[in-house]
Amino acid sequence: MMRITLLLHFGLLLSFCQAQTGGDEAAEEEHVELFTTPTAKMGAATSDFGYNLFRALASRDASTNVFLSPLSVSAALTQLSMGTSESAERQLHRALRYHTLQDPQLHNTLKDLLASVRTAGKGLSAAARIYLAKRLRLKQDFFSLVEQQYGVRPKQLMGGARDMKDINDWVSQETGGKVQRLLAKPLPRNSGVNTVSAAYFKGKWATRFSQSGALENFQVDGGMPVRVPMMQQDNYPVKMGADSDLSCTIAQIQMQDDVSMFIFLPDDVSANTTLLEESLTAEFVQDLSMTLLPAQVSLTLPVLSFSYSTDVMPLLGELGLSDWLNNQELEKISPQPARLGSINHKVVMETVPEGNQYASTASPPSHLAYRVDRPFLFLIRDETSGALLFIGRVVNPKDLRI
Structure with a gap:
């Protein structure tokens, strides 16, 4: 019924090109041409890494909620790449999609991008750091290089339970106390190098919601509906379209300070989202931002409030790093053999009904x-x-907790 309403409202069905994420060099050249400034190219590269990482994580279990802040993971792995041999660095940079940039000032560009997305109005705080085992003899040049470039110094661990407290305290401090207990257990004993990354996002809408918190039904595949808090507002300004190939409707909702949320809503509660997940690329989403059509809708959203933790390390093979995992060549970090043991990542996100402006009351409620x-x-x-900045799959919001 929603699809029919959309077709009648817009008078056409938007059709979107689905960019592939494989090794097609011609497609990659077109990708670089689409984003013309170094910052935009870096934004596209970190996004494509994020979509690849999300697909790898989401494919583990199609029935679970999944969330990531890929930019913070990119920052941690980029710091790590500064401690590798040239050949190992090339492998890492390819997985991070940096090989598409042709940017001799790559680290400066990433540093500028990280600074720009952390401005106060965007609602994002993030942390990324490398931790090194006490047993390693370390090269101080690596410490200085990372600190000079990214403003955070890698830290050598002391050993024991206090390491976990030290890491958790640092992450909490960097995220204003919002990301707590990134580590729930000590780091692996046999690992020499570990990265941690975390992000907190509190999204504020450009247009506020008049109703929030009412419990309503949320359909769950294969089960009874669950009751979750919802936000609702009539005559809410969005950009919207439908994709017949992906069998979903898409809405872009404006948030404060040039941030927006894209929501991909499958036509059916039992729809398989694999094709949709595989279609996500920086180019695809950029096309969406230019082709979705303005509309005023009666908008109803779940209130999102959650934390999510994972170790990204097991996913690296799916990102093309199987050979690198066997020969990491962290020679600029230590003269001793050193291996990456974990890539711990945690995100916390909240949405609130508040916004800067009110929805229009001059016209009747939208149909x-x-x-x-x-x-x-x-x-x-x-x-x-x-x-x-964030990507997620919500299967059952009843399971979400901070």
Whole structure:
């Protein structure tokens, strides 16, 4: 019924090109041409890494909620790449999608991008750091290089339970106390090198919601509906379209300070989202931002409030790093053999009904509804740079906890 309403409202069905994420060199050249400034190219590269990482994590179990802040993972792995041999660095940079940039000032560009997305109004705080085992003899040049470039110094661990407390305290401090207990257990004993990354996002809408917190049904695949808090507002300004190939409707909702949320809502509660997940690229989302059509809708969204933790390390093989895992060549970190043991990542996100402006009351309530009451995908994007800040799959919001 929603699809029919959309077709009648817009008078056409938007068709989107689905960019592939494989090794097609011609496609990659076109990708570079689409983003013309160094910052935009870096935003696209970190986003494509994020989409690849999300696909690898989401494919583990299609029935679970999944969330990531890929830019913070990129920052941690980029710091790590500064301690590798040239050949190992090339492998890491390819997985991070940096080989598409042709940017001799890569680290400066990433540093500028990280600074731009952390401005106060965007609601994002993030942390990324390398931790090194006490047993390693370390090269101080690596410490100085990373600190000079990214403003955070890698830290040698002392050993024992206090390391976990030290890491958790640092992450909490960097995220304003919002990301707590990044580590729930000590780091692996046999690892020499570990990275941690974390992000907190509190999204504020450009247009506020008049109703929030009412419990409503959210459809769950294969089960009874669950009751979750919802936000609702009539005549809410969005950009919207439908993709017949992906069998979903798409809404772009403006947030404060040039940030927006894209929501991909499958037509059916039981829809397989694999094709949709495989279609996500920086180019695809950039096309969406230019082709979705303005509309005023009766908008209903779940109130999102969650934390999510994972170790990204097991996913590296799916990102093309199987050979690198066998020969990491962390020679600029230590003269001793050293190996990466874990890539711990945690995200916390909240949305609130507040906003800067009120929805229009000059016209009657819209007959077009966008009701997010079944499993969906969403992403948070910085519109200035195009960088992917958050991405998630919500299967059952009842399971979300901070």
